[in-house]
Structures are given as C-alpha cells and as structure tokens.
Amino acid sequence: MFTLDDLVRLVRDELALPLPVNGAVPDFDHALNWRSVDLVRLVLAVEKHTGHRVPIAELYRRRNLRGVHDLYTATATAAGSADPGSGTRRTAAGSPAAAAGPLPGEGYEDLSLHGWFARSAARHPDALALRVAGQDLSYRALEQAVEHLAGRIAERPGGRPGRLGLLCSRTVSTYAGYLAGLRLGAAVVPLNPEFPPERNTATARAAAVDLLLCTAEDAELAERIGRETGIPHLVLPDTPGPGESADGESADAGRAPGSAPGPDDLAYIIFTSGSTGAPKGVPIKNRHVSAWLSHTVPYFEAGPGSRFSQTCDLSWDLSIWVLFVAWASGAALVVPEKAELLTPVAHINEDAITHWFSVPSSLSMARLLGELTPGALPTLRWSLFGGEPLTVDNARAWQEAAPGGVLSNVYGPTEVTCTCTTYPLPADPADWPDARLGSLPIGPVYPALEWVVIDERGRRSQEGELLVRGPQRFDGYLDPAHNTGRFARWSEDDWAPFEPGEELTDAHWYRTGDRVHTEPDGTLVYLGRVDNQVKIHGFRAEPGDIEAALRRHESVEEAVVVPCVTADGTTELAGFHLGPETDREQLLAFLEKQLPPYLVPRHLVRLPAFPMNFNGKVDRRKLSEEAFDLIARYG
Numbered sequence: 001m002f003t004l005d006d007l008v009r010l011v012r013d014e015l016a017l018p019l020p021v022n023g024a025v026p027d028f029d030h031a032l033n034w035r036s037v038d039l040v041r042l043v044l045a046v047e048k049h050t051g052h053r054v055p056i057a058e059l060y061r062r063r064n065l066r067g068v069h070d071l072y073t074a075t076a077t078a079a080g081s082a083d084p085g086s087g088t089r090r091t092a093a094g095s096p097a098a099a100a101g102p103l104p105g106e107g108y109e110d111l112s113l114h115g116w117f118a119r120s121a122a123r124h125p126d127a128l129a130l131r132v133a134g135q136d137l138s139y140r141a142l143e144q145a146v147e148h149l150a151g152r153i154a155e156r157p158g159g160r161p162g163r164l165g166l167l168c169s170r171t172v173s174t175y176a177g178y179l180a181g182l183r184l185g186a187a188v189v190p191l192n193p194e195f196p197p198e199r200n201t202a203t204a205r206a207a208a209v210d211l212l213l214c215t216a217e218d219a220e221l222a223e224r225i226g227r228e229t230g231i232p233h234l235v236l237p238d239t240p241g242p243g244e245s246a247d248g249e250s251a252d253a254g255r256a257p258g259s260a261p262g263p264d265d266l267a268y269i270i271f272t273s274g275s276t277g278a279p280k281g282v283p284i285k286n287r288h289v290s291a292w293l294s295h296t297v298p299y300f301e302a303g304p305g306s307r308f309s310q311t312c313d314l315s316w317d318l319s320i321w322v323l324f325v326a327w328a329s330g331a332a333l334v335v336p337e338k339a340e341l342l343t344p345v346a347h348i349n350e351d352a353i354t355h356w357f358s359v360p361s362s363l364s365m366a367r368l369l370g371e372l373t374p375g376a377l378p379t380l381r382w383s384l385f386g387g388e389p390l391t392v393d394n395a396r397a398w399q400e401a402a403p404g405g406v407l408s409n410v411y412g413p414t415e416v417t418c419t420c421t422t423y424p425l426p427a428d429p430a431d432w433p434d435a436r437l438g439s440l441p442i443g444p445v446y447p448a449l450e451w452v453v454i455d456e457r458g459r460r461s462q463e464g465e466l467l468v469r470g471p472q473r474f475d476g477y478l479d480p481a482h483n484t485g486r487f488a489r490w491s492e493d494d495w496a497p498f499e500p501g502e503e504l505t506d507a508h509w510y511r512t513g514d515r516v517h518t519e520p521d522g523t524l525v526y527l528g529r530v531d532n533q534v535k536i537h538g539f540r541a542e543p544g545d546i547e548a549a550l551r552r553h554e555s556v557e558e559a560v561v562v563p564c565v566t567a568d569g570t571t572e573l574a575g576f577h578l579g580p581e582t583d584r585e586q587l588l589a590f591l592e593k594q595l596p597p598y599l600v601p602r603h604l605v606r607l608p609a610f611p612m613n614f615n616g617k618v619d620r621r622k623l624s625e626e627a628f629d630l631i632a633r634y635g
Contacts, residue, residue, distance in 0.1 A: 002050045002076075004028060004069050010045055011065070015608075016633070017042070020065070028066040041608055042068065044368070052076045112260060112286040113267040114182035116293055116328035118143070124330040127304045131351070132335035133171050135239065139330070142176065145240045149173070149180035153211070153234065160184045161210035163269070165231065166314060167191040167200065167222050168215045170335050173236035177213045178314070178323075185259065186210075187266035187283065190314035193218045195614065199279075201225050206281055206478065207269050263287035269478060270317045270414050273613060281478030282317075282414045289324070291471035292417040295446050296321075297329045299422070300355065300382050306331035307351060307379075311341060311358040312616060318387065321418045322357055331355070345371040345401070348379060357384040357410075359616045363394045364558065364578075366401075377402035386410040386419065388617055389439035389526055389544075391551055391558065396429050403427075411442035411526060413512050415486075417472040421445050421524060433523075439548070444522045448472070452509070453518050458488075458495025465530050466516045467509035476504045486511055515544070532620075534563040536571060539598045543573070546601065549594045550575055555582035560610060561601060562620055564627035574627045575601035576610065603627070605635045 008026050011017050020030035034042075046068070047053040054071045062071065111119065121129075125140040137145070154160045164181035166188055168174035181188045189207045191200045204212065204225055212233035214222040222233035261267075267286045271279045302308075308326040310333060312318045326333045331354075340347040344366050348356060363385060366372050377383075380402040385395075390409045399407050406427075412419035423443030425432055433441055445451040449470035455461040467490060476483050487498035487508040498508060515527040528544025535541070543561040550559035557579035564574045584604050591600045607630065611619040623630070 002046070002069075002072060004065065006049070007046075007065055007069055007072075010049065011042065015041055015045055026065065028069075029064050032063045032065070034063075046072055050076065110263050110287060110290050112182070112262070112265070113289045113324060114179060114261065115286075116290075116324060117179055117182075120327055120330040124304050127330055128307075128332040129327065130172065130175055130333050130335070132175065132333075133238075135172055137172065142179070145172065145176040146179040146183055149176050149236070149240050150183040153180060153213075154184060156211070156232075156234065158210065158232075161186045163187045163189055163207055163209045163266075165189045165191055165204050165207070165209035165212040167193060167212050167218050167225070167233075168236070168314075169193060169217055170337070171215050171236070171238055173215060173238060173240045174314075175323075175333070175335075176240050177236055181213070182261070182267065185261035185265055188268045190268070190270070190319070192313050192315040192614065193221060194313070195315070197221060197224055201228050203271050203279070203281075204231055205229050207271075261286055263290065268320065270320070271315070272414055273316070273617070280482045282474055283476075283478055284417055284474055288417045288472050288474060289320075291448060292419070293324065293328045295448060296325055296419065300325065300384075302326065302329035302331050302355065304330040306354045306381075307334050308332065308355045308357075309347065309351065309353045310335045311344075311356070311362060313614070315614075317414045317418050318357060318359075322355075325355075343369065343371065345376050348377055352379045354379055354381045354405075355384075356380055356382070357386070359387040360385045360390050360394055361388065361610075361612060361616050361618070363398050367394065367397050367557075372397045372401040374400045375403060378404060380405040383407045384410050384422075386412070389547075391439055392432070392435045393557060395425060395432075395440055399425065399427075399429060409440050409442055411514075411524075413510070413514075415474045415510055416449070416468050416512075417474070419446075420449055420468060420472060423523065433519075439526060439551075441519070441523045441525045442516070443524065445524070446472070450509075452490060453516055453524075454490065454495070458490060460492065463517045463527070464515065466512045466514050466524065468512060469506070469509045473506075473510050486513075515542070534571060534573075536563075536573060536598050539596075541573065541599055546573065546575065546591075546595065546599055549591055550577055550587075552594070553582070553587060553590050555579050555587075558610065560618055560620060560623060562624040562627060564603075564624055572603065573599075573601040574603040574605065574623075574631065576605050576607050576623060576630070578607060578610065581606065603631050603635060605631055607634055 012019050017034060020027040043054050050072065052072060052075045054068060054075055121139040121143040126138050128136055129139040129142045130137045164186040166178055168177065178188055189209055191203060209231050212222045212225060212231055213236055214233050215236055219235050225231060226233055263286050265286055266283050267289050269281050269283045271281050302325050308322045308331055310319060310322050323333055334351045334353060336347050344362055383398060383402055383405055395407060406424050408422050408424040410419045411421045421443040423441045449468055449472060451466060451468045453461055453464045453466055455464040467488065483498055483504060484500050485497050487504060488511055489496045490509050513530050515530055517525040517527055528542060532543050533540055546561040547559045550556050556577045559575060559577045561573055561575045563571050565571055587604055611622045613619040
C-alpha cells in the first residue's frame with residue numbers, strides 16, 4: 001500500500017524537492033510550484049516504488065500531493081492484474097495522415113504572411129486548418145472567423161492598429177486574432193501570459209503596440225499593461241464567428257477593410273529570449289517571410305493531409321515556423337494542451353502528427369519516460385529539431401521510433417527568419433557523419449542566402465563566426481542601438497563591424513554570434529556561441545569543446561559547461577551532466593586524456609535535470625549563477 005506519508009518521504013528524501021507545508025505538517029492540497037521535469041521525476045519515482053505510472057497530463061492539471069496520490073490510487077485500481085504501468089499507456093487514435101507532396105510547382109508569388117494563408121483557404125476550403133481546445137475548423141471556417149474579427153478590430157475607435165499585441169491562451173480566437181491582425185496589415189507582437197507582467201509591459205511598450213488582443217483569462221493582465229502604458233485591449237470570445245462579435249453583438253463575416261499588406265510592411269515582431277543579453281525586438285517583413293516560405297514549404301513536403309504540432313508558445317519564432325508552414329501549404333495546425341507535450345509520443349499518435357518541430361529537450365523528455373521504443377511514431381514524416389545541439393544518442397532514439405520519416409537538424413536565428421540551414425539525416429545511422437565535434441551537423445545554408453565563416457580578424461576561415469545575408473535577413477533591430485556590432489561589412493580584403501550612425505544596407509552581413517565548423521562540402525557543424533568563450537588562468541576556453549568531450553563518455557547523455565566565479569573572483573569551470581551515475585574520478589581521467597589541463601572542469605556534477613528557460617532551452621545563465629549551490633547539493 002502506497003500512502004500519502006510514503007509519497008511525502010519520496011518527495012523529501014529521494015527527490016529532494018521542495019515540500020509544501022502548513023505550519024509543521026505537509027500541505028497535501030497546496031499547488032506544487034515545480035518545473036515540468038520535476039513532475040516527470042516524481043512520476044518515475046512513484047512508478048519505481050509501486051509499479052504503476054501516474055498519468056502525467058492529469059498530474060499536470062492537479063499539481064498537488066493529494067492529486068498525485070488520488071491518481072496513483074485510480075491507476076493502481078484500474079490496472080488490476082495488468083502489467084505495471086500498462087493501464088496508462090495510450091495508443092494511436094487513427095491511422096497515419098495521408099501522405100502529401102509539395103505544393104503545385106508553379107512559381108511562388110511575393111505574398112504577405114496573411115496572403116499565404118488566404119491562398120490555402122481558396123485552394124483547400126474544406127481541409128482541416130486548425131485543431132485547438134477540442135474544436136476543428138476548416139480553412140473556410142477559419143477564414144470566416146478571421147474576416148469577422150478583422151472587421152470588429154477595424155471598427156473600434158482608432159481604426160486599424162499598426163502593431164497588434166497578442167496576449168492570449170490557446171483558443172480558436174487566439175489564432176483567428178493572429179490572422180486578423182495580419183489581414184489588417186498590422187505587425188503582430190506575440191506576448192506570453194506566463195512571462196512576468198513587467199516583461200510583457202516592457203515588450204508592449206518597446207514595440208509601440210496600439211491594441212492588445214486577449215482572451216478572458218488574460219484580461220486582468222491586459223488591464224494591468226494598459227494602466228501602465230495606455231494601450232487599450234479587446235477581449236476575444238472563445239469561439240469567434242460570423243454570427244458573434246467580440247462584444248456579443250451580431251455581425252456579418254467579410255467586413256474587414258480590403259487593402260492588402262505589401263512586401264515591405266511588417267508581418268510580426270518577435271523579441272529574443274534574452275539568453276545572450278537583453279531581449280531585442282526583431283521586426284520581420286512580409287518579403288522576408290515570403291522568401292523563407294518559398295523554400296521551406298516544398299522542401300518539407302507540406303500540404304493538405306499534413307498535420308503540424310505547435311510545441312512552443314507564440315512568443316518564440318519556432319511557432320512562426322509551425323503555424324505558417326502549415327497554413328501556407330494547406331496543412332492542419334494541431335495545438336495540444338501544454339500537459340500533452342509532457343507525453344509527446346501519445347500526442348503525436350493520437351493526433352496523427354506528420355510534422356514535428358521542437359527543441360531537443362522534448363526528445364530527452366520522451367527518452368526519460370521510456371516512450372521512444374522502435375516504431376513508436378508511425379505517423380511522422382518529418383521530425384525537426386533546433387534551438388540546441390542535437391546529440392547522436394538522442395537522434396538515434398528518435399530515428400528508431402519514427403523509421404518511416406526523415407529526421408532533420410535545423411538552425412536559424414530569429415533575425416534570419418526562423419531557419420536558414422537544414423541537415424536531413426540518412427535513414428541508416430551507419431551513414432551518419434562523424435559527430436566528433438559533439439553534435440550532428442546543422443546542414444548547408446539555404447540556397448537563396450549568402451554566408452561566410454570568419455575568424456576574429458575577419459578573415460575567411462574553416463572555423464569561426466557565421467555571417468549571413470540575403471532575402472531572409474531582417475532590416476535591423478526595433479531599437480537601432482542594438483544594431484551596433486551585430487552587422488558587418490565584409491569582403492575578402494575588407495572587414496568592419498557596424499558602427500553607430502552608419503547606414504544599414506542589404507550589403508551588410510548579419511553576425512549570428514554562433515561559432516561553426518565548415519566541412520569541405522559546405523555542411524556546417526554548430527560549435528557554440530562566440531560570447532560563451534571564457535578565460536581560465538589566461539587561456540581561452542570554449543565550453544562547447546568541453547561539452548563535446550563529456551558527451552563522448554558512455555554514461556553522459558547531455559552535458560553543459562559554464563563558468564562560475566569564486567568568492568575571491570577566480571573563474572572556474574563547472575561541468576554539469578545528465579545520465580546514469582558514474583564515478584567522478586573515472587570521468588575526470590576520461591577528460592584528461594582528451595583535453596589540456598586548463599580545459600578540464602574543476603567541478604563535475606551529475607544533475608537530475610537541467611534548468612530550462614521559457615523557450616525550453618537549457619538556462620545556462622541560471623546554471624552559472626547557481627553553480628556553487630548545485631555543486632554543494634549534488635556534487
């Protein structure tokens with residue numbers, strides 16, 4: 001019998017997680033303010049002790065100790081004499097989505113971002129366009145909702161907004177509102193209700209937002225932003241349609257103003273995560289998006305019958321990739337509940353997802369849960385991973401689970417419109433390139449773009465910083481002050497970083513800040529950030545090189561190396577890793593055979609999980625700031 005007291009001991013003693021208390025006793029009903037990965041750790045620990053797996057999605061909704069125990073009791077009762085955990089396994093709800101080839105082969109027009117959606121709606125009106133919150137909308141129905149909302153927005157005092165803030169949860173109105181803003185020629189500025197209010201307020205102010213769209217559950221936050229900035233807001237209905245307006249009055253579809261946005265009009269403004277400094281506003285124009293979609297849609301074989309899963313929040317540009325490759329091609333966008341993303345294999349199968357794009361951390365989560373069994377993902381035709389290095393072990397596990405599809409490692413800064421390189425892995429892992437540099441290649445740069453790799457002196461180099469220019473490159477940051485040092489003039493005999501007061505032109509290269517290695521055939525391998533380099537005892541150290549060495553050890557699944565500063569101001573290296581327990585001295589000896597002494601981390605610590613930022617990437621800054629606390633706790 002697994003009691004509540006047993007659960008408390010498990011949380012406190014084995015997992016060392018913060019235990020909610022009421023006075024001196026555990027509070028079983030208090031919300032667990034843990035990270036998603038800690039909830040997963042709890043589920044696995046309960047399964048280890050009892051043989052029964054609590055359904056993670058339900059736990060995500062309950063999030064208190066009594067809920068955990070109730071779910072365990074229900075699971076154990078339902079399982080009866082079944083094998084441990086078998087009662088919680090979910091299977092595919094249908095057959096794989098129909099295969100779909102690329103769009104028709106005629107030349108692409110220079111369409112606006114909304115224009116790509118409108119073309120799909122005209123060609124495939126009855127195809128599924130959106131599945132969210134238990135509702136399915138065809139392209140015809142979604143377009144009607146978009147026209148209706150666009151009309152209501154334009155009728156408000158002040159008329160059509162120039163910049164439309166989107167502060168919304170996952171509802172039909174959110175996506176109709178997004179498209180309605182584009183329909184009106186507004187630049188959409190996605191905000192994130194889960195971010196601190198101060199950050200959303202600062203973002204809305206910096207982007208000069210004219211109007212905030214919000215859902216009812218986010219109205220209070222919209223009001224707070226409005227009090228501090230003067231920005232009005234409009235609360236959207238849960239299910240907008242031609243017969244229902246945002247304020248409850250009847251309305252007809254198709255009342256949106258008729259002028260279409262042009263190629264030089266802004267489509268959206270995304271703010272960077274701030275993981276490499278202060279968040280910066282990145283304005284992307286319709287012509288940038290059109291150049292990117294013209295390559296991406298046919299390359300990834302998107303079309304009617306394809307289904308894309310939205311794996312991240314709208315405030316990150318990975319969502320742009322998913323939404324608009326789907327809608328530009330006549331495919332369906334499937335928006336899962338966040339809880340469903342904790343069990344990606346079940347979600348992919350139940351919704352017959354054909355195209356998956358996420359950070360590799362979600363792949364690691366599926367491996368942690370033991371879900372990536374061979375053939376577990378039969379519906380997938382394309383699996384894309386980006387935002388972090390993709391390791392060989394993770395890629396091999398996913399490839400075995402989705403043998404009928406293509407696994408591709410992709411890369412692209414927000415400033416170059418979502419993605420600019422792609423490396424599809426061969427079907428047989430025996431044919432994969434040597435990952436001697438720690439992760440798999442990110443691929444060649446898209447053919448419409450120019451690129452060069454330079455060393456610190458601006459000379460062409462096999463290894464160094466990647467520079468890119470071409471039709472996907474943005475025209476500069478929202479705040480021109482951020483352009484300084486981020487662009488450059490470059491030719492074989494000239495090199496000069498962009499300076500204040502200089503005119504930014506199409507001839508300037510964007511400096512990605514990313515270090516890459518160039519293979520003879522033009523394939524690039526990601527090495528790390530230029531600004532991650534640190535000085536250790538006077539020597540320059542690249543954490544990515546040390547991480548690559550750590551990953552080569554058989555017991556290391558993931559590795560992150562960060563600098564940490566001691567009380568006397570000395571900079572040391574701390575290497576954090578995931579995977580099974582391993583002897584620290586043995587791991588040190590392994591590294592000493594590969595690295596010079598100054599590159600061997602002073603601290604090597606195995607963690608249960610890495611901290612993540614809002615975009616699902618490893619939070620290196622937090623690891624560095626809390627390094628000594630983590631060393632004391634886990635070292």
